[in-house]
Amino acid sequence: ELQLVESGGGLVQPGRSLRLSCAASGFTFDDFAIHWVRQGPGKGLEWVSGISWNSGHVGFADSVKGRFTISRDTAKNSVYLQMNSLRPEDTALYYCAKDMSNEGTGDFDYWGRGTLVTVSS
Amino acid sequence: SYELTQPPSVSVSPGQTAIITCSGGKLGNKYVGWYQQKPGQSPVLLIYQDTKRPSGIPERFSGSNSGNIASLTITGTQVLDEADYYCQAWDSVTVVFGGGTKLTVL
Numbered sequence: 001e002l003q004l005v006e007s008g009g010g011l012v013q014p015g016r017s018l019r020l021s022c023a024a025s026g027f028t029f030d031d032f033a034i035h036w037v038r039q040g041p042g043k044g045l046e047w048v049s050g051i052s053w054n055s056g057h058v059g060f061a062d063s064v065k066g067r068f069t070i071s072r073d074t075a076k077n078s079v080y081l082q083m084n085s086l087r088p089e090d091t092a093l094y095y096c097a098k099d100m101s102n103e104g105t106g107d108f109d110y111w112g113r114g115t116l117v118t119v120s121s
Numbered sequence: 122s123y124e125l126t127q128p129p130s131v132s133v134s135p136g137q138t139a140i141i142t143c144s145g146g147k148l149g150n151k152y153v154g155w156y157q158q159k160p161g162q163s164p165v166l167l168i169y170q171d172t173k174r175p176s177g178i179p180e181r182f183s184g185s186n187s188g189n190i191a192s193l194t195i196t197g198t199q200v201l202d203e204a205d206y207y208c209q210a211w212d213s214v215t216v217v218f219g220g221g222t223k224l225t226v227l
Contacts, residue, residue, distance in 0.1 A: 035216065037164075045156070045164065045207050047216035059214040062122055095163060106209055106216035107154050107169040114163065 002026035002110050004096045009115030012086055020081040020115060022096030029077040030054075033104030036070065036081050038092035039114075048094070051079060053102035064090075086119045093117075123212040125219035132225045139195040141222045143208030146189060153191040154209040155184055157202075158221075164207065168193060200226050 008020040022034065035050035049060045049070045058070050069082045079096065093116050097108035125145045133139040143153065153171050156164040166175050168184035171191065181196045191210075195202055203226045208219040 037216075037218075044205075044221040045158075045209075045218040047209075047218060050216065057214065059216075061215065100169065105152065106211040107152075107166065108156075108164070108209075109166050109169075109175055111163040111165075 002098070004098060004110055004112035006094060006096045006112045006115035009094060009117045011118045011120065013121050014087060014119055016086055017082070017084045018086060018117060020083065020094055020096075020117070022079040022081075022112060024077045024079070024096075024098070027098070030074055031102055033057075033099035033102060034072065034079040035097045035099060035104065035106075035108060036079075037095045037097050037108070037111075038090075038117075039095070040089075040092040043092075046092070047106075049081060050099070050104045050106075052104050057103060059104070083117070086117075088119050091117060091119050123210070123215075123217050125208055125210060125217055127206075127208060127219040127222045129220070130223045130225065132227065133195075133198045135198060135200055135226055137198055139198045139202070139224060139226075141193045141195075141206050141208075141224065143191045143193075143219050144189050145191075145210060145217075148189050148191055148210065149187045151186075151210045151212065153184065153186045155182075155193045156207045156209065157204045158207065159204045167206075195224075198224075198226055202226055 155168040171186040
């Protein structure tokens, strides 16, 4: 069974850092791009970042560019989102999503359940 | 940056056809996807590449995309289709979501 399991969320003060993890199983991890999508309280979906199958292409939303980085570890079938200089507006449920393609075209056929990040003093 | 615009809400009676629109500049030149999200659940992919349905998605869900407008059509809408719906497009190296449409079935 295909699974994406996010972890690493929590309560953090503004300006601090947090690293989210997405553990994948049930499919050939190396064949697909993986993305992070977030949803603020009572708000819509916002794409955050994506990484291609071989890490050759990465992308970020303007709202996080320069503060967040994304990486993947083939040996651990995992994708990571390093979030620095966190702001209250980064408060959201962060989903990991599998792309249908290797380079990443934005068609997300599987989603995790999300991990909650709260940025507050 | 690229933007997608959806109506905040759409209402439909059970058994009728619901159409949810998504507008963006030259949207017809891009591939559009549609997602359904019910309260407390993760989004589900309904339509990708404008018109394709993943396996397991009922045939009553269909999509189209031309000009500046993409549409999600739900034929024979059921009460269980009540949810939030989001369109999505790929723009250069980024993914854009519409603001979402709440579908009410009553």
